[in-house]
Amino acid sequence: MKFVLIDRIVELSRGERIVADKAVSLAEEYLGDHFPTFPVLPGVMMLETMVEAAGWLVRDAQDFHSPVILLRYAKNVTYKNFVRPGNILRVSVTCRQLSSGESDFSGVGHCRDDEVVRARFGLTHLSLSEDGLGPTPVEQELADAGRADLIRLRC
Numbered sequence: 001m002k003f004v005l006i007d008r009i010v011e012l013s014r015g016e017r018i019v020a021d022k023a024v025s026l027a028e029e030y031l032g033d034h035f036p037t038f039p040v041l042p043g044v045m046m047l048e049t050m051v052e053a054a055g056w057l058v059r060d061a062q063d064f065h066s067p068v069i070l071l072r073y074a075k076n077v078t079y080k081n082f083v084r085p086g087n088i089l090r091v092s093v094t095c096r097q098l099s100s101g102e103s104d105f106s107g108v109g110h111c112r113d114d115e116v117v118r119a120r121f122g123l124t125h126l127s128l129s130e131d132g133l134g135p136t137p138v139e140q141e142l143a144d145a146g147r148a149d150l151i152r153l154r155c
Contacts, residue, residue, distance in 0.1 A: 005049045006056070009153045010090070015061035019092045020053040020153075026085035041083040046117040047074060050107035053093045054123055056150060058103055064143035065135070066125035072102060077119040087111045101125055
């Protein structure tokens with residue numbers, strides 16, 4: 001299942017920083033249960049929006065060499081306010097360290113002028129190739145699709 005939260009990349013400074021928007025819609029399935037009479041974006045989805053943005057930063061900086069990027073850790077996560085349907089969550093993620101196999105970030109999310117989430121987190125970057133001699137056909141397909149998605153998100 002491909003789960004995409006980011007609707008638009010506002011700014012991308014290669015290997016350094018990314019700013020992205022997630023528009024919250026009442027049509028999103030998980031809002032029906034969270035909460036039925038007071039729908040809000042779950043906190044874990046706020047964090048995942050920052051993780052997804054950081055993943056795009058890694059893919060761009062490393063020319064899509066690691067098709068699989070996973071959350072390694074999250075710490076100092078603080079939630080300060082709700083994000084409701086009709087709101088736009090804008091996340092700003094700054095790279096603290098980036099290497100071939102892992103990366104570390106700090107991120108903050110705002111809704112209008114209000115800070116709603118802040119976190120430090122790390123990612124692990126995985127390759128499908130066992131010999132390290134180049135991308136597998138699946139990796140090449142994922143890289144091509146990722147490049148197309150990045151172009152679409154930056155429009």
